[in-house]
Amino acid sequence: MPAWKTRRRWPSGLLCIFRSVGSLDAEARLGRRQPPQTPPSLRLDLGQGGGYNSPCGNSHARKHVMSLESVRAFLAEHAPDIAILEMDTSTATVALAAAAHGVEPGQIAKTLSFRQGETAFLLVARGDARIDNKKAKAQFGGKIRMLSPEEALDLTGHPVGGVCPFGLATPLPIYCDISLKDFTEVVPAAGDLHAALRISPDRLAQITTATWVDVCTL
Template identity: 35%
Template structure:
């Protein structure tokens, strides 16, 4: 039986509703902790998966919502942002988002995070993002991701 509730997912649902959305949160039988796994479960292109990756920028958490079709070039992006980007530890991810790696959503965090939204996601009419748990996703759009996160549209690799 597929679970349909979890505290982190409830916070994501509440955050989405706070932005005027009625989220269609989907629960998978199995965890989809990678973009290819989520895309396969949904039957869509991996590029339409919005990976929520937490980095540090000069020791401050930075959320990067990137297309599952490519990787963030941290050196290049750090130079563009004027700092040094590093991979956040699982503890930093949990503290910054209230969620664990593999299920980090774009919203529903204890406090706002600086967020970058990969412009490559704009080529898909619908993108799918984690909803706070590795078994959950929800559909959205590039423009909606920018709006609900207060994110900065940007390229994440050259």
């Protein structure tokens, strides 16, 4: 048989490659080719809050940064003399915050988010206080419900553990429980799990235009 009529036999591995390339070219011509995927080894990890390796990592990281910056902007306008204290350790809970700042748990000003009927609001109270349901029902005109972490984030712009009455994404009614007045200085969060500030209870209520209420018990 003449040499030019000899059928060339390609290695099976190369045939697979050619078929794959041909398939991709066909998809490209039909407008169906998908963008190349970034290899896992090249994906950026943004650490706490997620990165490219988590479905919403970038969004979460940006929200946390924006949350802290919104508090900075609020303080720059309403209390430029107050500094945000950023910690290496998490201050997401009352116990962690008290340990990080060297104060007793009651001195941590926790911000709780609630809804009564169609109205959402924030309540700032001392860290070791509990809601008195009877007092709260009388004060707010009905039974109150705590917001879910997702609802709190959407309304305040702050992640749970960093929720505070400063730099809110949505204007909300703010209440301060009189339990805060047991201290000359309290430590509320500042929009991030690692940030807080020190402020007197009266000044806190003044710069947030909060209303004083008596709805907690120790």
